[in-house]
Amino acid sequence: MVxxxxxxxxxxxxxxALERIKKARSRERGNRDRGMEMD
Incomplete structure (x- = not known):
């Protein structure tokens, strides 16, 4: 069970970790809006 x-x-x-990345990414996207979009 361990x-x-x-x-x-x-x-x-x-x-x-994914949630943190998503939040950081959406914050970045808000700052840059359109820029180099990486997936």
Missing amino acids: KEREEAQKRAEKEA
Whole structure:
């Protein structure tokens, strides 16, 4: 069962990181608006 807990934690950390990236990206997009759009 430890493995499942580790998997859940990794997934949660990954989602949290994605949220931070999304927020930073939307903030950047707001600042630059149109510029070099990278995906």
